[in-house]
Amino acid sequence: MEEESRFGFGESHAKVILIGEHSVVYGRPAIAIPLKTIKATSTIKSREDGQIIIHSERFDGLLADAPSDMTGIKKLILDAVRKQNYQKGLEATLKSMVPIARGMGSSACVAVALARALFSFFSLHFSEKELLAAANIEEVATHTNPSGLDAATCASNTPIWMMAGKIKRIPINLDGCLLICDTGIKGQTSEAIAAVKKRLGSAAKETNALFDKLQELTLAAKKQLAKNDLLGLGQTFDAAQSVLKTLGVSCDELDEYISVAKDNGALGAKLTGGGRGGCFICLTKNAAQANELAQKLSLTGVRQTWIEPLADKEEKNVL
Template identity: 45%
Template sequence: MKDKATGKSYAKIIWFGEHSVVYEKPAIAIPIYSVDVVATIQRIPTGQQIHCRYFDGPISEMAENLRGVKTLITHLVSLFGAQRLAFDLDIQSKLPAERGMGSSAATAIAIVRAFFDFFEVNLTRSQLLKLADIEEKITHGNPSGLDSATASSNMPIWFIRNKINEQIDFNLPTSSLVIADSGIKGKTSEAVSLVHDNLVDEPESSQPLIDELGKIAETARNALATTDDVLLGKLMTQSQRDLAQLGVSNHTLDTFCQVACDNHALGAKLTGSGLGGCVIALAKNQRDAQQISTALRKAGATQTWIQSFKNYQFSTGEAHDNLVR
């Protein structure tokens, strides 16, 4: 056992497949290295304490809104037979909450990694996802697993709900992704219900949009592997049109996409459930990324991040991890 250990995870962005993924169409999500969560655990003389932006004090006194995190910590303490161990858990997160960036999953991943490092026990990816799911089931009820899979990955994730969850080939050494926070909380339940109602009430117009979003994700996978950033940009813009027709965009998100494209973005779209949250834009190079970022801030974005892809780890053709049931 160490005196001090850390665990890290990342924000997740859905690049392609919002909403269509609910209907078992493929989605592509990526970890955002510049937006991370770091959990640090260390021994202290007495007590079991946690420090995060939502709570500061004894773990036993954590409020109901943090029940998922509390349950995960309790499970990990029991797993390692450390009920009497005195420790301090500090969580530093750069992720904004309720923006579709997977804040709760990233927190869970970081906590699990910190505990396993602290007790010097090897952690497999399957174990990691299974343990993170303890928190996610409490926080989100019926999580797809996409958030945890992406927050723990070093490559894009190819995801088909209840079927496939694997890391995929990726090769975009010069491009960057700009993420802009609209400042509006995402409305996941409302957006998912809206799309569902549209499919029931107007299937002739809504179902083709869901089908096309799935086909876009399939095309994007090939573009990612073949360094076709121009095609990726076009696919992003087409996705935005489809999502807007499904009713999950809004004036702010539409405006941000247009601003990005007016400032040399190869394409732009909302990410996540929509009705708020973030917009992403693909830039050909760092110079364009900076210009897009500045323009989006001037247009009202509360925060922007630039994710370069040059340091992403590429697939080597080895066997991928399968979905943890």
Template identity: 45%
Template sequence: MGRTTIGKSNAKIILIGEHSVVFGQPAIALPLPSVTTTVVMSQTTHGQTLSSRYFDGPIVQMGQNLAGVAALIQALLTRFDAQDTFFHIAITSDLPAERGMGSSAAVAVAITRAMYAYFQRPLTRDLLLATVDIAEKITHGNPSGLDAATASSDVPIWFVPHQETLQIPFTLQGYLVIADSGIKGQTGRAVAAVARRKTAFAQETNAQISRLGQLSTAARQALATPDLPQLGHILNDAQQQLAGLGVSSTELNHLTQVALTAGAFGAKLTGGGMGGCLIALCPDRVTTEHVKNSLLAAGATDTWTEAFNLEEEHQ
């Protein structure tokens, strides 16, 4: 039987700081260990092939939508002097695309881990992140590195653009519900809208961006304390600021209110906005189930649940 190795990664969500991070404010991203991407690399007798939900066939025939993945694989084969190796890479992922959960970074992290294991090379965290950047630059143009840092982490990431990317400890006891609004996020459009708003209404917009930065700092403290009700208040305040910036949507505004009515301590959009996902912070399993069911009844198309620092298994 030929050699087989496995690489894994996880989804991420922005807990707080989306959009303000574009202007130098801090953001916090959380890994979601229960929402995973797995890559299996297996030895074959001929060819270099890949299977995923988007493509199944020879790597050289992958389309533009997988150009980052193709470039990463070729770069690693060159790095290992293994261009003539025959193999199959199988990608399975629980992550939805274009929902702000770091799908492309998770794939790149899992591929890198699987290939380093396959060729039996040591892989440090710094090397992992630098390697994943090969794919992310092609996929996203100028990635911040936050997605890759969080997709490869098991603790939250504190991120300040061009300054620091830190894994931070946390003692949060609670549940986070992530709900898909059913509408693709529009990050580019949302970022452009905030930039225009910053020009047209500089004082108000700068105040909102500054407030979001303050809330990120407060959220870091609440995560470490931990103070679940306080974190909920912080998330609610952040949603108000994001709505004020014009990056929420009618659907997201409605669903966040549904979550709060169902018992969530706090709820806000996550990621680029104008669609995509929202998050809801819940104190216990009963409330979590009620919030999930209420969101689905109100139009959310899917939900995921992450249990933090609890002995109970992830749902």
């Protein structure tokens, strides 16, 4: 293959944690689902001048000059170049629909898309394990100690179950739609995690009881996803939001938006991710109801919404 003809393409999608936020840090289970309509793509083409160029919304120029918040991207590209002993240049273009700091896996989504593009560029076959290991190069640089949940979900077409650091896929057989809503408020994940840790130190028994309740609800959600129990899952969402509010990881704005969603027909609604801002999710019967609810929430200040169908009859996993 002539070097000038080299080309690579990779794609990924966003994710949300369906249930199990915060308690997953303490060994309880969590479920995350892929948002396949919210994508990131990466294309790579070769250059004869030996330069490595990157194009993205955050930065456009020589990879060596990329800002510190793109250190993970830089490491992922340079690691691939080194391993393949590639001596010529390349030009990487990154595009993402995933908002930053909203609990939707923005960095992991881009990392998976870029890793796939690099494997494609170098004409390499790869396993899921190799894909996630490559994406993890970026995630470690960005998040220091990532759980792996984000990258695994961004690379999967089916929900991911995580407990005590172990990850596996679980089935989904659920009619209805998920409405993802961006409050426009940057999520305060580190603050929320610190607050939960402090609460655990001062009220261990009560806090562990809340974690146990979230585990119970997560186990229920797993069954509801598999058995098409839409109404049951909505009730599980509401119960989980009540626990998260008691834990202190919600906020007035989230509580108000969730109340509006419930008043306007949501089967269930809860925050997703770290909390104290970011996104919340609403369960609806169908896309029409989700659209109607999205319009009403936009009038109350919700910044952006996405509708994700939950029914997936194919359940194919494409690396």
